Amino acid sequence: MSAVPTTRPTRPGRPGRLDRAALTGVLVREIVNFGSYWRASAFSSTVEPTIYLIAFGFGFGSLVSKVNGLDYVQFVGTGTVATAVLFSSVFPAMFGTFVKYTYQKTYDAILAAPVDTEELVTAEALWISARAGVFGCVPMLVAIVFGLDPSWGMLLVPFIAFVAGFGWASFGILISAVMKSIDNFSYVTSTVITPLFLVAGTFFPISGLPEWARILANVNPLYHCVQLVRDAVFGLSAIDLWHLGFMVVFGLVAWRLAINRMEKRLIT
Structure with a gap:
């Protein structure tokens, strides 16, 4: 069997970077493939946060009635x-990407077509963030269902989640490109993702944390997502431009780093 080429041929007349046809091709492949495992993915991605909501909302909610002027179930629900x-976003990007280019060799096949690494990483991140x-x-x-009053601002939440998801998907792709073994992902989960998860202001306000933890929270993309979602539901203010800006910058930086590292991993 002939070896799969590691560099793709130059496309004649290519209009420039991030060609729409190349992005569409990768996205369509992901959508079609998603049809074979969407139930398991939807289950794992939604049930665990919902369990957190029910456990904390009704567990701590029985002890704490109000947090920052909100009912605790409203605080946790947002x-x-x-x-x-x-x-x-981050876990499917980490594990899914690693499996595709290490074991399944899916990326080798895609790069043999008129698609480059930048288009491949961008399409993957867009697809994961859309989910x-x-x-x-x-x-x-x-x-x-448990008492959060609907508001028009909730219509913004899918877009906020998309922006945040793009950053975390790009971060996950970056980690998968850097790590040499899937077992090493546990280091990132334990030392990066878990601490950021705990100081995001999801289950308790960060105002009661030590100063070093509040500093960590303010450079935590997850914290800015939490604040932006809460403000979208209960009332936006000028500070939300800072939250949105931080999330956008995080996404762009993680995206470019992911492309750079994935090029080094795939193109030899």
């Missing part, structure tokens, strides 16, 4: 949106 976005935008809304819908 916060777990960010948790669902995190679970449905996160949908899955992230599930805890909020559950919270509505």
